[in-house]
Each structure stands twice: as structure tokens, then as C-alpha cells.
Amino acid sequence: MIRDARVLQPEFVPIDIVHRTQEVNTLAAALDPVTDSQWGETTLIHGPSGVGKTCIARHMTDKLQESVLDLNTQYVNCWEDYSRFKTLYRILEGIGQTYDIHRQSTPRDELLERLRDYDGPPYVVILDEVDQLEDKRVLYELYRTQSLTMILIANREDELFEPLNERLTSRLRTSTRIEFKRYSMDELVEILRPRVRLGLREDAVTTDQLGLIANAAAGDARVGIETLRVAARRATHEGLDTVSDDIIRNAVSEAKSEIRQRNVDRLTDHQQIVYEIITEHGDIAPSDLYAEYREHTENPKSDRMVRNYLKKMERYNLIRAEGHNRGRTYHSVT
């Protein structure tokens, strides 16, 4: 039943973009100078998850690569490369300047200097999940590096601006900003349909069933596509030619728990212990949490460190903190 599994991978970038014409045009206009060996404008893309921000940014840079002879592009996920060093390293990687960089023998600011010295063809860098950067000052440094054309992607605009200094904030506010809104159910169905056509058997999933998936995904294309993938896999396992409604209903929760499990696996041992304690309690006060953590561990980390773990798990969408100060409790996301 599955013809091309790649189409259902989260990082797949479709050739034809549906429902984002306006956004694509705005981004294209901002990047247009690049086709003329000039610097493009720094663009800020924002909106909730699963609305095509990353997809469209990558789609645009792919297209530019095809049409412009001299051009470098690079995609950086700041969630994964959240430190200043890793971010700069990734950017240098895109122009092949990392062959002799080793974190111990390279002077501290060598990376940024190399970037500033760059005088090759236009360089378009996508900084995804840019609000996850540990030290946002690197954004300011990059902004001043004139040779870069940046596409910044963030979930929430206000959370990105909040820790930035005024100068950068005002510059970003006046640069091109594109807001992505949630997909409607019909739009989501039309995003899923070509994936079925390209990735599965044409009749493997009915339009009504796509509606079922779209409804459960609540405007989040990532969840929708993951659900489709899980459903197709399950149907194949059961030796079916088409996906049944039952399979879809199960796939919705399975898709969500798979996304969660992937994040749990990325936690360290100590972080997983903290996470398990929270899951078992369902709802726990900070002091109780730390006391229990100490009991469960041979060499417990400091309470301050546990607070760092909690922040990280919040970012991973694994737990949620409720209330402030003394009223705070933690609970896991279901």
C-alpha cells in the first residue's frame, strides 16, 4: 500500500505549495535581491506549530538554489543547536568553513570573525525555532554580519522579542514579518490529499477519512501527516489495501504518543527520572518533586539543575507548569 514513504516523513518538502500563496510571495519578495547577487532582507516568520513555516522557508531556498547560479543556503534548527557555538558552527558549515575548527584550539571568537570575513556569493540562512536559542545575543551578532540573509522562524513572536535588546527588536519589527495562521480543516485535507496520492495507493484513504484526521489534528499539519503515516503503517502490517476508520482513530493517539516518546528518548537519565516522577503523580509540587528525586537517585544533581531539567521538558512539550511561586505544580502533558 505504501508507495513512497518519504512523502510522509516530517521533513519532506513538497514541490507544490497549497494555501500559502500570499506568504510565499512575501518571502520571495524579501529574498529577491539574492537573485541579483545582493543581500536579501531579514525575514521573520511566526505562527503556531504545524502551519508550514519550515516547509515554506525550505521550499523557497530550494527554489532559489535551482534558479540562482551562485548561492549558498543553510538550514539551522536552533532547538537542536541551541548554543551560540553550535549555531555559528552550523552556519559556517554551509559555506565550508569548518574544516579546521575544533572547539579547543580555535580562539573564542574565530567563528564569528570568519563569518564576517565571508565575501562569497549571497548566503541565505534559515534559523528555525529561533526562540529556542539559549543566548539570543548571537542574533544581534548575526544581524550585524552583513553578508547574511536570514530567515528567522519562531513560534511566538512576543517570546522571541522579549529577551532581545531594543535595537534588534526595533529592526526586526520593521523588517519583513510573515504571520502564518492555523490551517482550516478543508485546507488540511487538501494538504494531506497529495501526500496520499504520492505516497500511498490512490484509493487507500477516502476524503472522509482525511477529514477525520484533519479534525483530530486541529490545524496542525505535522500531527496530521504523522497520523497518516502511522495509519498507513498499521494498515500495511495488517495486510490491508486501504485504511479503515478504526485504524485512523487509533492512529491519532498513537501518533501523538510517538511524538512524545521521541522527546522522552532525548532526555538524559536524570531527566527521565524526574519525568517519570511527574508522570506517576500526575500533579506534584516542586519541593515534593525534588525530595522524591533525591530518594530515587544515587548521586542527585542540585535542585537548581532539576529546575533546568524542568524548563527543558517544558520546551519539549512533555510537562507543563501551572501557577506561580508557591502555588506552582508540575504535571505531564497527556
Next chain:
DNA sequence: CCTCCACTGGAAGATCGGGAAG
């Protein structure tokens, strides 16, 4: 209402692990 203190999260410095240079 007010006070207290559990809790948060920034800052600074220590420690760890690892690769390069001597």
C-alpha cells in the same frame, strides 16, 4: 488587608570530558 517564604531563574564560577600542542 499584610507578611512570609517557597519558588524561580540570572549570574558567576567550578568541574568534567576531550582533543591538540608541547
Next chain:
DNA sequence: CTTCCCGATCTTCCAGTGGAGG
């Protein structure tokens, strides 16, 4: 081998905050 330096991780210290409980 040792020494040195790096980023990453962790600890220590502490100022600020706002909800619980008088």
C-alpha cells in the same frame, strides 16, 4: 606523557516575586 583550552554541565549564591495563610 602533561598541559592547556574549549564547550557543556553543574553548583553555589542570591535577588525578586506573588500566592498561601494569617
